[in-house]
Amino acid sequence: xxDHAAEPVLEAENLSFSYGHEPVLDGVSLTVAPGEFVAxxxxxxxxxxxxxxxxxxxxxxxxxxxxxxxxxxxDLRHRWRLGYVPQRAALxxxxxxxxxxxxxxxxxxxxxxxxxxxxxxxxxIEHAMSSVALLEHRRRRxxxxxxxxxQRAFIAKALAAQPELLVLDEPVAxxxxxxxxxxxxxxxxxxxxxxxxxxxxxxxxxxxxxxxxRVVVMRRGKVYFDGPPADLVxxxxxxxxxxxxxxxxxxxxxxPDNGT
Amino acid sequence: MLSLPYPFDRGYMQLALVAAVAVxxxxxxxxxxxxxxxxxxxxxxxxxxxxxxxxxxxxxxxxPVAAALVVAxxxxxxxxxxxxxxxxxxxxxxxxxxxxxxxxxxxxxGASGGLDASVxxxxxxxxxxxxxxxxxxxVGLGAAIVVIMAVLGRALFAVVLDEESARVxxxxxxxxxxxxxxxxxxxIVGAMRVVxxxxxxxxxxxxxATSQLVAGSFRxxxxxxxxxxxxxxxxxxxxxxxxxxPPGGTIVLTAAAVFAVTSLVADRLLHRAGKAPGRTxxxxxxxx
Numbered sequence: 001x002x003d004h005a006a007e008p009v010l011e012a013e014n015l016s017f018s019y020g021h022e023p024v025l026d027g028v029s030l031t032v033a034p035g036e037f038v039a040x041x042x043x044x045x046x047x048x049x050x051x052x053x054x055x056x057x058x059x060x061x062x063x064x065x066x067x068x069x070x071x072x073x074x075d076l077r078h079r080w081r082l083g084y085v086p087q088r089a090a091l092x093x094x095x096x097x098x099x100x101x102x103x104x105x106x107x108x109x110x111x112x113x114x115x116x117x118x119x120x121x122x123x124x125i126e127h128a129m130s131s132v133a134l135l136e137h138r139r140r141r142x143x144x145x146x147x148x149x150x151q152r153a154f155i156a157k158a159l160a161a162q163p164e165l166l167v168l169d170e171p172v173a174x175x176x177x178x179x180x181x182x183x184x185x186x187x188x189x190x191x192x193x194x195x196x197x198x199x200x201x202x203x204x205x206x207x208x209x210x211x212x213x214r215v216v217v218m219r220r221g222k223v224y225f226d227g228p229p230a231d232l233v234x235x236x237x238x239x240x241x242x243x244x245x246x247x248x249x250x251x252x253x254x255x256p257d258n259g260t
Numbered sequence: 261m262l263s264l265p266y267p268f269d270r271g272y273m274q275l276a277l278v279a280a281v282a283v284x285x286x287x288x289x290x291x292x293x294x295x296x297x298x299x300x301x302x303x304x305x306x307x308x309x310x311x312x313x314x315x316x317x318x319x320x321x322x323x324p325v326a327a328a329l330v331v332a333x334x335x336x337x338x339x340x341x342x343x344x345x346x347x348x349x350x351x352x353x354x355x356x357x358x359x360x361x362x363x364x365x366x367x368x369x370g371a372s373g374g375l376d377a378s379v380x381x382x383x384x385x386x387x388x389x390x391x392x393x394x395x396x397x398x399v400g401l402g403a404a405i406v407v408i409m410a411v412l413g414r415a416l417f418a419v420v421l422d423e424e425s426a427r428v429x430x431x432x433x434x435x436x437x438x439x440x441x442x443x444x445x446x447x448i449v450g451a452m453r454v455v456x457x458x459x460x461x462x463x464x465x466x467x468x469a470t471s472q473l474v475a476g477s478f479r480x481x482x483x484x485x486x487x488x489x490x491x492x493x494x495x496x497x498x499x500x501x502x503x504x505x506p507p508g509g510t511i512v513l514t515a516a517a518v519f520a521v522t523s524l525v526a527d528r529l530l531h532r533a534g535k536a537p538g539r540t541x542x543x544x545x546x547x548x
Contacts, residue, residue, distance in 0.1 A: 101477055
């Protein structure tokens with residue numbers, strides 16, 4: 001995989017998108033390098049969800065270009081290189097799927113859905129479950145787990161394909177402190193062990209604030225800030241676990257006259 | 261003819277048993293996925309479309325089963341498209357096709373000179389008058405469904421877990437959904453003339469509801485649903501013979517009774533265990 005080391009895992013250039021006449025993205029550019037840990041933050045309505053959907057190839061931008069590992073999203077051949085954990089991933093109560101089945105479903109991106117799992121696949125599925133501390137719960141129904149544990153099961157599902165870029169949509173929203181810390185551990189582990197890049201979409205950073213390489217702040221469809229967290233802190237925003245005033249600061253960005 | 265004990269001692273009962281068990285094994289296999297997609301009433305909706313198809317066939321002088329198959333498959337794929345494109349939620353998409361289907365059927369039957377028994381015989385065929393050829397057709401259809409689902413099962417499971425991440429992972433989500441919808445339509449139309457619409461549509465859902473109460477995994481749920489489906493057919497058919505009841509309805513009532521009893525027992529066990537650590541069954545949660 002070293003031959004890909006130089007090219008960015010994700011590149012978005014001048015993306016624009018609108019719902020009807022309402023512009024949601026307005027000339028957004030964003031790059032994520034291999035192994036980089038980036039947070040995309042912004043208040044509600046700033047366009048970060050739309051941006052995320054464009055980056056994943058689920059939505060076609062009106063203008064601009066997205067490249068994943070150098071290819072357009074639709075042309076990406078090795079899909080396993082991109083892992084995705086959707087927002088509020090959870091199962092209906094009556095869905096009888098176990099942790100192992102859910103995580104195994106994530107492996108299909110790597111193994112191919114027509115082939116049976118081999119020993120290597122099963123090892124990776126186990127590895128993914130243990131990296132989110134759910135190995136002991138592998139045979140339990142996901143719907144019986146706590147919200148935080150369910151979220152971790154879905155992260156393990158994405159990890160099972162050993163992605164080179166992991167995209168997470170609001171992974172820590174409404175999740176208990178223990179799960180936040182386990183979540184942080186599994187992410188830092190992923191970055192260290194597989195040198196995978198992580199793009200985290202959130203409106204709070206909580207436990208991961210210290211590990212970030214870059215923070216990208218969206219405001220009303222544009223990139224408002226893009227740089228290391230230290231530079232953001234220098235503008236007076238505290239990002240610590242206990243004094244995270246990012247959500248408050250982001251809310252301030254919504255007001256029309258809060259200029260740069 | 262095999263020498264089976266009463267109530268399966270007669271040849272017609274044995275053919276009915278073969279056809280019913282084939283449906284009992286294959287219908288829940290499709291239903292296990294439809295239920296997770298909130299399309300539990302898909303079978304019923306397809307029945308309404310099949311009615312329109314049969315009527316169109318009689319009106320145009322085409323073999324009604326073929327016409328029903330075309331209309332049902334087209335409609336089922338249409339329901340899936342409406343749902344997946346977000347134009348309508350699953351139940352609304354079903355309703356749109358339900359009512360259009362039944363209305364089209366009524367109009368066409370009227371145009372062809374009124375409702376006669378032949379229309380009904382296609383929809384509510386009687387399982388006790390199954391010919392050997394019909395019985396083996398249903399068995400062949402059931403076997404084909406089992407094989408196809410064995411191949412597609414894992415991918416379909418990933419799709420029902422989360423469609424968006426399945427799409428991001430490069431699974432052929434549209435194609436898988438289309439195949440599932442088409443397979444449901446083929447199963448319904450193929451079996452309805454033989455065992456009756458009610459039986460196929462109900463066996464897609466009721467055994468699955470039961471399996472969700474007790475199974476510890478999705479794989480186990482599918483196996484339990486198939487077992488419950490087949491057992492309901494054997495028991496229901498036997499009861500129907502003993503008490504001279506309509507067999508299709510009796511089988512469906514048996515499957516419903518299995519659900520009711522399982523639900524009560526599961527609740528009781530849950531109650532005794534305090535809070536069940538293994539299986540959690542929330543009363544009524546399956547009905548949401």
